[in-house]
Amino acid sequence: WGFGAADKGMLDAVGSSIFGFILASLYAILMTHPGRTVNLFSGSIVEGIQDIAGVIFLFIGIGMLVSSVTSPAVAVLLNPVINGLVPSGKMGFLIFFAALSPLALYRGPLNMFGMGAGVAALLMSLKILPVAALAGAFVAVQYVQAVSDPTNSQNVWTAEYSGEETSSILKATLPYTWLMCVAMLILTIFTKW
Secondary structure, eight states: OOSOOGGGTOOOHHHHHHHHHHHHHHHHHHHHOGGGHHHHHHHHHHHHHHHHHHHHHHHHHHHHHHHHHTSHHHHHHHHHHHHHHSOOSHHHHHHHHHHHGGGGGGGOTTOTTTTHHHHHHHHHHHTSSOHHHHHHHHHHHHHHHHHHOTTSHHHHHHHHHHTOOHHHHHHHHHHHHHHHHHHHHHHHHHHHO
16 A cells, blocks of 8 residues: 555555545545535545645745755855854844844744744754754744734634734733743753853
């Protein structure tokens, strides 16, 4: 079935999961709509692709960005520019990431579920800051995004339930998440530097 090499004790978890999902979908359609199986299944596939096409292209773009910024040819060109922008000291680290932490909002360039992965890869390839400190910085910045971002599902649901705008959730939580981000950055400086 192509799910790995059983004789070597290996199983392809992704292939098995996809096969199981397709098999379960077919079973569900056959049991609930036996006369419309082909139309319902093919319609579901088309609708599913339409729903996630943007995300797929985003991930492809992120992969291309990570590959390009970590290649030696690009690093040679970007190093002088980025070296002048990224601080190498502890205080500069704190100010840099604290000031730029709102760039994780609205799927911005410091959002680890988007372009932030490429930015993190670029900063790691430059070797200006310790990798553990960079990891701590992106966790701290991601906290701002996780709690305050108006595009997060939980904030949209909360706003809809309470009759508020998502921007009011951002305004109410951002000062606290920003302070928490600063505290996490300080903790990172003392534990990961």
